Every structure is written in structure tokens, then in C-alpha cells.
Amino acid sequence: MKSRSLRLIRCCLLLLLTFAAAQADGAKDTPAPAKVSLERVVIALKPDKNPELMTQERRRLADFLGARLGRPVEVIIPLSSAVILEGFANGSIDLGYLSATDMINAERINAATLLLAGEIGGRTDYRSYWVALKEKPYASVEDLRGRPIVFASRTSTSGFVIPLWDLKQRGLIRTARPEEFFGAGNVLYGTGYVSAIERVLAGQAEAAAVSYYVLDEDKHLTAEQRARLKKVAEQGPVPTHVIAARASLSAADRAALRSALEALNEPPHTALRDRLFTSKLITVDSVRHLASLRSAIEFLESAPKS
Numbered sequence: 001m002k003s004r005s006l007r008l009i010r011c012c013l014l015l016l017l018t019f020a021a022a023q024a025d026g027a028k029d030t031p032a033p034a035k036v037s038l039e040r041v042v043i044a045l046k047p048d049k050n051p052e053l054m055t056q057e058r059r060r061l062a063d064f065l066g067a068r069l070g071r072p073v074e075v076i077i078p079l080s081s082a083v084i085l086e087g088f089a090n091g092s093i094d095l096g097y098l099s100a101t102d103m104i105n106a107e108r109i110n111a112a113t114l115l116l117a118g119e120i121g122g123r124t125d126y127r128s129y130w131v132a133l134k135e136k137p138y139a140s141v142e143d144l145r146g147r148p149i150v151f152a153s154r155t156s157t158s159g160f161v162i163p164l165w166d167l168k169q170r171g172l173i174r175t176a177r178p179e180e181f182f183g184a185g186n187v188l189y190g191t192g193y194v195s196a197i198e199r200v201l202a203g204q205a206e207a208a209a210v211s212y213y214v215l216d217e218d219k220h221l222t223a224e225q226r227a228r229l230k231k232v233a234e235q236g237p238v239p240t241h242v243i244a245a246r247a248s249l250s251a252a253d254r255a256a257l258r259s260a261l262e263a264l265n266e267p268p269h270t271a272l273r274d275r276l277f278t279s280k281l282i283t284v285d286s287v288r289h290l291a292s293l294r295s296a297i298e299f300l301e302s303a304p305k306s
Contacts, residue, residue, distance in 0.1 A: 033070025
């Protein structure tokens with residue numbers, strides 16, 4: 001009888017130890033919230049994201065960051081990047097996913113600092129493409145002289161700024177007016193990559209300036225649309241998109257936010273990361289990351305318009 005009681009006690013102790021170990025392992029899987037002084041964190045995604053189509057992803061990102069920061073997190077999609085810059089300046093937005101051009105503009109007004117940048121295939125830059133219908137005879141950007149073309153938008157880094165800078169580098173234009181090369185009335189602007197490509201597919205333009213992934217990856221166009229297109233030329237480098245932090249945040253808050261976002265690089269969270277931010281998020285030197293683009297923007301702003 002005594003022997004059975006001892007065995008029962010030993011079994012109970014073993015169960016208690018096993019439970020305690022499991023609890024300890026569970027605690028390791030759930031990191032302690034990073035120390036952030038903000039009562040609430042607001043992160044703004046790029047305006048070209050569709051708010052309705054991304055409801056689930058926005059909620060998942062808010063839950064993910066909220067668990068790691070120990071604070072409520074709100075994910076918004078403003079109507080324009082200008083709204084994000086204004087939010088940085090007035091303190092209503094803490095984090096923003098921006099193009100490299102928008103990042104430069106944010107730094108100029110001391111509204112934000114670069115927190116993390118995208119890394120694609122081990123690089124922090126990518127290529128811009130001129131894209132045309134496959135049956136067209138164009139084989140280089142020089143072949144597009146005097147032809148109607150469409151830029152992705154007036155502010156797009158890979159769909160306007162870098163392609164225009166490339167024309168200057170090739171000696172095809174002297175001023176910041178693309179009409180100098182393509183001809184008066186031949187320069188159109190879309191409201192994004194897809195709208196620019198749609199004009200090419202509809203025969204309204206001979207070529208479109210877009211990011212490489214519009215043609216090379218199965219994300220923005222249907223298989224049938226991509227099958228009708230070809231790359232005419234490429235230019236770059238184009239600095240990858242960045243996550244910026246409000247300039248008025250403390251160094252401790254920026255560090256906590258960076259750490260929370262970097263956790264997206266770990267499985268099983270990479271799918272959410274790629275859906276929202278395209279690629280791995282890494283720390284970079286802001287000056288070096290944006291260097292190639294600064295020259296292009298200076299050309300756009302300082303070159304005579306006639």
C-alpha cells in the first residue's frame with residue numbers, strides 16, 4: 001500500500017514537471033511585448049493597395065504587431081502618399097510603407113526616417129521596364145522615339161522617375177520634359193502600373209514604363225495579359241520600397257517598432273510579410289539606399305522645363 005502511494009506521488013510530480021516545462025516552452029514561443037511608449041500605433045500602407053481586398057491582411061498585421069508591441073495597432077490605407085507625409089508631420093501616423101521617392105520627400109521635410117527596406121533576391125534595388133505588345137517591332141528604348149507612351153504615374157519611382165532619368169543618361173533628352181523624345185501629345189500618365197499596361201493592351205500607347213514585377217511575376221496581370229507583352233528595355237537601379245518611422249518618435253520606440261516588424265521575416269509569418277511588403281525587411285543605410293534616386297530627382301527638379 002505504501003509502495004503504491006509513493007508511485008502515485010512520483011507520477012503526480014512527473015506530471016507537474018511536464019506541465020511546467022510545456023508552459024515554459026509556450027512562453028518562449030510568445031515573445032514578451034517590446035517596450036514602446038505609444039498608447040496606440042498607426043501604420044499606413046501604400047495608397048495603391050486596395051482597402052477592401054486587403055481587409056484580412058490588415059487585420060492580421062494589426063494583430064501580429066499588437067501582440068509584439070503590447071499596444072493596439074491600426075493599419076490604414078490613405079488616399080495618397082501625401083496623406084502619409086502629413087500624418088508623419090502631425091503625429092497621427094507612426095509607420096508608413098513608402099516608395100523610395102516618397103521616402104526622400106519625407107526626409108526633406110524632416111517628417112520621417114528610414115526604418116527598414118525591402119530585400120529582393122539579396123539586393124535592395126530592382127529594375128524598371130519598358131513594356132510593349134509582343135507583335136510590336138521595338139527592341140530598345142531608342143525605338144520608341146516619337147511614339148505614344150504611358151508612364152505608370154507622375155510620381156512613380158520605377159514608372160516615371162527612373163525611366164526619365166535613364167533617357168537623360170542615354171543622351172536622349174536634355175530637359176526634364178519627356179515630350180522632347182516622345183513628341184508633343186505622346187506622353188500619357190496612368191494611375192498605377194496596371195492602368196498603364198491596360199493602355200498598351202488597348203492600343204492607346206505603344207509602351208508603358210512599369211516595375212519589373214508587373215511583367216515577370218504573377219501578381220498584377222492575368223496570364224493572358226502577360227502572354228501578350230514583352231520587355232522592350234530596362235533601366236535602374238530602383239531602390240526598393242521602405243518602411244519609414246515618424247521622425248518625432250524616440251530612439252527606443254523606433255527600435256521596438258523595428259524589432260516587431262523584423263519578426264515578420266520568421267516563418268510562418270513570411271507569407272503575410274510578402275503579401276503586404278513584397279519581400280524581406282532589413283536595416284539599411286538611408287544615404288546609400290537612396291543615393292541613385294537622389295540624382296534622378298535633382299534632375300527632375302532642377303532641369304529647365306523648356
